[in-house]
Amino acid sequence: xxxxxxxxxxxxxxxxxxxxxxxxxxxRIEQQRALGKLTARERIDLxxxxxxxxxxxxxxxxxxxDFGLAEKEFLGDAVVTGSGKINGRLxxxxxxxxxxxxxxxxxxxxxxxxxxxxxxxxxxxxxxxxFDSGGARIQEGVWSLYAVGxxxxxxxxxxxVVPQISVMVGPSAGGAVYCPxxxxxxxxxxxxxxxxxxxxxxxKAVTHERLSHQELGGAEIHARKSGVAHFTxxxxxxxxxxxxxxxxxxxxxxxEKPQFINSKDNPLRIDKNLRKLVPDDPxxxxxxxxxxxxxxxxxxxxxxxxxxxxSIIIGFGRMDGRSVGVIAQQPAFMAGVIDIDSSDKAxxxxxxxxxxxxxxxSLVDVPxxxxxxAQEHGGIIRHGAKLIYAYAEATVPKVTxxxxxxxxxxxxxxxxxxxxxxxxxxxxxxxxxxMGAEGAVNIISRKTIAASDKPEExxxxxxxxxxxxxSNPYFxxxxxxxxxxxxxAETRSKVIRALETLENKKNTNPKRKHGNIPL
Amino acid sequence: xxxxxxxxxxxxxxxxIPMPGLIVDLLVxxxxxxxxGDNIAVMEAMKMEIDLPSPVAGVVKTLHxxxxxxxxxxxxxxxxxx
Numbered sequence: 062x063x064x065x066x067x068x069x070x071x072x073x074x075x076x077x078x079x080x081x082x083x084x085x086x087x088x089r090i091e092q093q094r095a096l097g098k099l100t101a102r103e104r105i106d107l108x109x110x111x112x113x114x115x116x117x118x119x120x121x122x123x124x125x126x127d128f129g130l131a132e133k134e135f136l137g138d139a140v141v142t143g144s145g146k147i148n149g150r151l152x153x154x155x156x157x158x159x160x161x162x163x164x165x166x167x168x169x170x171x172x173x174x175x176x177x178x179x180x181x182x183x184x185x186x187x188x189x190x191x192f193d194s195g196g197a198r199i200q201e202g203v204w205s206l207y208a209v210g211x212x213x214x215x216x217x218x219x220x221x222v223v224p225q226i227s228v229m230v231g232p233s234a235g236g237a238v239y240c241p242x243x244x245x246x247x248x249x250x251x252x253x254x255x256x257x258x259x260x261x262x263x264x265k266a267v268t269h270e271r272l273s274h275q276e277l278g279g280a281e282i283h284a285r286k287s288g289v290a291h292f293t294x295x296x297x298x299x300x301x302x303x304x305x306x307x308x309x310x311x312x313x314x315x316x317e318k319p320q321f322i323n324s325k326d327n328p329l330r331i332d333k334n335l336r337k338l339v340p341d342d343p344x345x346x347x348x349x350x351x352x353x354x355x356x357x358x359x360x361x362x363x364x365x366x367x368x369x370x371x372s373i374i375i376g377f378g379r380m381d382g383r384s385v386g387v388i389a390q391q392p393a394f395m396a397g398v399i400d401i402d403s404s405d406k407a408x409x410x411x412x413x414x415x416x417x418x419x420x421x422x423s424l425v426d427v428p429x430x431x432x433x434x435a436q437e438h439g440g441i442i443r444h445g446a447k448l449i450y451a452y453a454e455a456t457v458p459k460v461t462x463x464x465x466x467x468x469x470x471x472x473x474x475x476x477x478x479x480x481x482x483x484x485x486x487x488x489x490x491x492x493x494x495x496m497g498a499e500g501a502v503n504i505i506s507r508k509t510i511a512a513s514d515k516p517e518e519x520x521x522x523x524x525x526x527x528x529x530x531x532s533n534p535y536f537x538x539x540x541x542x543x544x545x546x547x548x549x550a551e552t553r554s555k556v557i558r559a560l561e562t563l564e565n566k567k568n569t570n571p572k573r574k575h576g577n578i579p580l
Numbered sequence: 581x582x583x584x585x586x587x588x589x590x591x592x593x594x595x596x597i598p599m600p601g602l603i604v605d606l607l608v609x610x611x612x613x614x615x616x617g618d619n620i621a622v623m624e625a626m627k628m629e630i631d632l633p634s635p636v637a638g639v640v641k642t643l644h645x646x647x648x649x650x651x652x653x654x655x656x657x658x659x660x661x662x
Contacts, residue, residue, distance in 0.1 A: 344629045395598050396628035428626045433600055435653055497627055 081119045081136040085160030093160055098231060098253055099297050101141045101158040104191050107301040108154065108228075109145035116143040118173045125167070128200040135161045139194070142173045144180070147189075147305050150313060153181040156191035159231050164194035166237055167201050171208025178215035185314035187224040189304060192241055193231025209236045216243035221416040224311045226304055229254035229290075230297055232274075242289070245413055246307065246365070249280035249290040250300050256283060256290075288369035288406060307363060310377040310384040311417055318418045319384035324358040328381040328557045332356075335549035339426075339465050339490040346392040349374060352424055352464065353387055356380065356553040362387065365410060370402035371395070375410040380422070381557045386414035388476075389424035392465070398431040399471055401444040408447035415455035420560055423476035426465040428497070445474070446579040453480040454570060454578075458563035460556050463487040463534065463543070468496050478542045483566060484559040486552075487534035487543045494536075498527040592661035593636045597651045601625030606647050608658075612640045620658055623651065638662050 065073075082102065083090065090100055099107070105114055119137045123130065139161040144153050155174050157164040181188045197205035213236075219225050220243060227241035228248045232255045241247050241256070249256070257278035264270050264277065276282065283290035292307075294300040312319045332355045338347055354360040357378035364376035372395040375388050388407050390397030399407075414421055430436070430445055452459070452474060460483060461476040472493055476482045487493065495501060502510075502523045513519035530536070537543045547555050570576075605622040608614060614634045621632045641661040645651055 344624070344627065346628060346630065392628070393631070396626035396630055398599070398626055428628065431599060431626075433653075499627070 077136065078119070083160075084137070084141075084158045085135060085162070089160035096253070098159070098193065100160065101156040101191070101193070104228075104230065104297065104301065105141060105143075105145070105154060105156050107298060108189060108191070108304060109147060109152070110149065113146040114143055114154075115145065116141065117176065118142050121169050121173060123167050123169050123201075125198075125201050125204070127202075130200050133162060137161075138167055138169045138173070139164050139198075140170045140173050142177045144177075144186075147308050150308070151184065151186040152189055152308070153177045153184075153186055154189045154191070157194045157231070159193045159195075162198060164231065165196060165198035166194060166205050166208050166212075167198040168204035168208050170198075171205075171211040174208075175211045175215055178212075178219055181219060181223050185223060185316060187226065187308060187311065187313065188219055188244075189226050189228065190241065190244060191228045191230060192233045192237075193229075194237060195232060196235040196237055206236070209240075212237070212240050213243065216240055220245075221315060223314045224308070224417060226307065228300060228304060229256055229280075230300070231255075232260075234258070234260050246291045247283075247289060248292045248294070248300050248304060249283060250294055250297055251280045253297070254280045254283075254290075284366075285368045288366055288402060291365050293368075307377070310363070310379075310419070315416055315418070321382040322379060322384075323382040324379065326358045326381075329554045331550045332553065333550045335552060338549065339488065343465075346396070348393050349389045349391050349397075349424060349426065349464075352552070353378070353389060356422075356556060357385075357387070358382065366406050370400070370406040372397050372400065373403035373407050375407055377419075380553070380560060383557075383560055384419055385422050385560070386410060386419045387422050387424065390426045390475075392426050395431070396428050397426055397466075398428060399445060399448070399474070400431040400436055401439050401441050404441070404444040404448045408444075408451040411448070411451040411455055415451075415457050418457060420458040420460065420563065421455060421476065422556055422560075423459065423461045423482075425461060425463040425467050425472075425475040427468065427471040427475055428466050429468050429471045443579050445470075449474045449480070450576070450578045452476050454576065455481075456566075456568035456570065458560060458566050459483050460559045460563070461485045462547075462552060462556065463491040463493060464549070465490050465492060466497075467491065467493045469494075481568060483563050485542065485544050486547050486555055486559075487538065487545075488549050488552075489534065489546060490549075491534040491543075491546070492532040493534055493543070494531040498524045498532060501531075502527050592638065592641050592659040593634075594656045595620055595632060595634060595658045595660065597623070597632070597653055597655040597657055598630075599625050599653050601630065601651060603645050603647055603649045603651060603657075604629065606643070606645075608640050608643070610640050610643055614638060614640060614660060621645075632657060634658075634660050636660055636662075 122134045139158045142155045225244035226246050227244045255274045255278045280293040284293045362378045374391050459476050506523050510516045510520050534546045601623040604624045616637045617633050619631050623630050638660040641659045643658045
């Protein structure tokens with residue numbers, strides 16, 4: 062460079078910075094808009110507190126010259142990286158830039174992302190990853206595989222150390238789609254996000270299946286069928302607002318507890334309507350969300366994977382300012398049975414909460430695991446085992462409330478005393494037993510019934526006796542498996558008091574490299 | 581946004597059975613108008629009565645089961661057309 066004055070050098074810097082701001086250029090930005098999508102930098106602006114973004118690596122350029130890439134050098138390459146604040150809290154962020162070579166992942170994209178994730182580890186702050194990419198940059202060949210590999214490795218390194226949130230606002234395909242898959246929560250936007258290992262064109266060529274991008278891997282499919290998406294929204298703006306909201310429930314890292322956010326909602330608030338929640342008719346269902354929103358501060362509840370495995374409900378709320386993870390059966394859907402999908406859904410949630418010091422509140426009305434060949438052949442044994450392992454392993458405070466049924470193995474799995482549930486409550490309507498009265502009587506009194514001249518009547522009487530003896534919480538309470546039988550109206554205050562008591566609870570598991578959770 | 585391919589084939593939204601059980605009550609007949617959330621039938625499974633509501637508003641185009649029938653997971657109970 063020829064000798065120039067400091068002033069001219071400054072002008073040059075300003076000009077280069079301007080260039081970096083437009084990424085792939087005005088025309089490509091137009092194309093992005095035409096697809097209804099925002100730019101990489103606009104997304105960062107929506108995500109972070111105003112004026113807090115500190116960019117790193119804006120001058121990084123790729124080193125490739127194959128396939129004409131020497132002519133296509135872009136400042137920063139196809140990702141914008143840096144740090145910023147969300148509600149005053151430090152976060153690290155990377156946002157793929159679709160306007161630069163289709164957002165493709167190059168060697169230097171990998172380098173930039175790796176740096177950001179390493180900084181998140183060194184500074185113990187969450188990572189927000191914004192994905193919008195055609196995949197690996199084929200022109201770079203194996204360098205792009207190195208990049209994807211580095212990203213995946215660092216996703217694993219960050220896992221359980223700092224919260225990792227992925228926002229899918231464009232395509233994500235091939236090996237790179239495993240990056241969001243390893244993170245803690247995936248956000249998708251309807252019509253804009255796509256996630257698949259193999260795209261529709263290759264699928265059609267190889268398997269002759271004809272599917273659109275949305276049918277194969279759009280937001281709705283991943284929300285309803287695969288369970289890959291934890292949250293879906295109609296617009297990018299709503300999506301980023303929701304990311305900001307979700308982060309409030311988490312600590313900065315595994316070494317902290319989530320922040321208390323006080324509300325004016327009285328921790329001793331009584332709700333007499335809860336006394337009528339469980340119907341007198343044992344066959345009738347009710348909506349468990351009524352109980353959830355009754356006991357959380359201001360009724361706020363952020364549900365996770367709302368449309369997937371609906372027989373179990375998971376999500377975040379606050380109780381007297383304290384962030385909690387709620388797990389509850391939904392009796393109104395499939396009788397609240399635990400099946401393969403609900404086991405997977407709840408188990409990962411339990412482990413996330415445990416990793417980040419978020420206490421667990423379990424609301425139980427479970428008739429059992431779902432029987433039948435579909436579940437057995439699908440491996441309910443392997444999947445149900447995940448939930449048992451997760452609950453048993455968790456050392457965060459565990460508070461449980463049984464509202465109605467809690468039978469057999471499902472009673473055990475749902476945060477019972479036997480899996481180190483700390484404080485276990487039951488409503489007077491609780492039925493804690495090995496199984497339902499009819500099933501039990503059929504087995505225990507089979508001979509008596511067969512030998513009777515009025516078998517139906519005998520059976521009915523035996524069922525009634527069994528119900529009176531066992532279909533209540535007192536048998537379990539007599540053993541201390543239930544710590545207290547409570548007035549449903551007082552559920553909120555009882556759970557809050559329990560959480561207060563358990564504030565500094567410590568539990569450990571044996572030292573080992575790591576357990577072997579069934580997968 | 582792409583339409584669900586099964587929609588165009590059957591010209592309506594299917595109501596699918598979520599788990600094996602028994603239809604204990606059929607609450608509509610072919611031709612009835614339904615709103616989103618209206619209960620189409622009640623089935624019994626796991627000793628509980630499970631509501632089967634319509635996910636869309638429309639007209640009951642076809643009914644594939646009646647009271648007393650055993651149903652399997654994935655069976656189409658009814659198709660609701662616009």
